[in-house]
Amino acid sequence: MAKKRRALTRDVGQGACSSNKARRSLFCTTTTMSADSSKRSNLIDVYVAFGHPARARYLQYAVARRTYQALYQHFSGHLEGTSVEQLAEIVKPRVDQLKNISKPFGEPSDASKKKVDSGSVTLPDEFVLRVEDAEKEYVHALSSKFQIDQVHALVLLRSFFYNEGLPPNLSSDTTSMVADLVNALTPFYYSERLHLLRTFLPLFRAVQSLTNKLHGVAEDVLQKLLPDGSAPRFASDLLAEYSSKTYAAVPEAVRDDPRAAAQWAKQNAKEQLVLLEVLFWTMWGHAACGGPLVAQIYETAYRTHLGSQQQNATLLLDEESVQVLQDSAAMWILVTIEVLELERTGEDRAIEISAAPKDKEIYWTSPTHLKKIHETVISQGNSNFAATYVAWTCVLSRLSKVALGLKELPEAYRGFFDSLIPEGSGVHTKDAQQACAMMANIGLSGDAGLFRLILTLLPTSPLFVTSAAWRTGSTVSDPNAVAYRSVLKGA
Secondary structure, eight states, X not given: OHHHHHHHHHHHHTTOOOSSHHHHHHHHGGGOOOSOTTOOOSSSSOOOOTTOHHHHHHHHTTSOOOSHHHHHHHHHTSOOSOOHHHHHHHHGGGHHHHHOSSSTTOOOOHHHHHHHHHTEEEOTTSOEEEOOHHHHHHHHHHHHHHTOOHHHHHHHHHHHHHHHOSOTTOOSSHXXXXXXXXXXXXXXXXXXXXXXXXXXXXXXXXXXXXXXXXXXXXXXHHHHHSOTTOHHHHHHHHHHHHHHHHHOOOOTTTTTOHHHHHHHHHHHHHHHHHHHHHHHHHHHHTSOOOHHHHHHHHHHHHHTTTTTOOTTXXXXXXXXXXXXXXXXXXXXXHHHHHTTOHHHHTSTTOOOOOSSOSOTTSGGGOHHHHHHHHHHHTTOOOGGGHHHHHHHHHHHHHHHHHHHTOSSOOHHHHXXXXXXXXXXXXXXXXXXXXXXXXHHHHHHSGGGTHHHHHXXXXXXXXXXXXXXXXXXXXXXXXXXXXXXXXXXXXO
């Protein structure tokens, strides 16, 4: 790839473009970026001295790649050569984009169209980008195809040229050439969408480790992305976006193309998986496990059957798609267990059942949501939910033990403890522990499938086995993460 990129740069610098006029115009726009040679963008990959091709060739290799894939790899420690200060500057103009998890690349707008058509666009980092007439058609085509903001489409186009080069076998016909370029750029765009979301993962991990060299940058960025007290809202937004994607219809632009429709559906499923990964790390160290949020997590997990309930299920039948759905189910299991704070529930006097609890940001201080979670858990008997069922049973056992030791049960909790008693069982409210014992026997029975589930996950799931991730081509961002094993071990 490096050799190809150098050859492309040399040809452009010397004016040795394709003989075809349309191809030549497109080819040559890859280096006309700004008249200001002293400034470079933190959103696009290159900056050049306009009119000085020789210097342009040098500068192309003097800066780090600016793609979200590269940003994620830098933060994850997989790429070197970029300082902490440089990473801070690269991520700074992307904060608004990272905040908008539902539409990170925006939507087409008249204002952005006018900017592109004017021939000069000022990017969020104040870099002024010159737009050639020849590339405007391609920008608008990308914006229309992906339904993204025109300025984002421009940045995407330039980034694609720098990182991938000009696609081979482009049609000589201008109209067909536009379509060919859009198709060639689609995998690059899809990759950028995934890595934009993945950028949260190393940020969350870095901020939790004082020894991580990126700790300060991560802390600053996350403070902008998730101001104090907003982590639960961010988690709720992740859940809403996840749900939206499970019900999303195939876009009209690809609906009549079976191959493109399947490609879109697979991408949609992959984004769901990354959203769940981000949700896990959000709940792991940033968002309090309050009653409303935990209830929402459980409702979403159970309503979607751990991600298997998909609007476009008929388009997700190939091996790669099946693996994505399996990985999503495994991630859901971890999330639903992690938010129960099992280790904390086992601590002496950690659980407080009171009309006026000291810690109101933990789910067991909300009897209304305790009841909702319980009703959700017992609504599903599928073996894929066995680990979550047993984990919840542990919580119920500890709650009932605390309640039994009280002189008087707060009135607000009576409805919840009453809901634990199966109708017709002959067990009374005061004997809630007996009800928990009955649930434990059910969860640990051979028919429940708990041990089969665990023995399937631990040796074969990419979440726990790196080699399995490589073997299956899994899109799990961080296979065999310590936190994943910790949750399952705690359960």
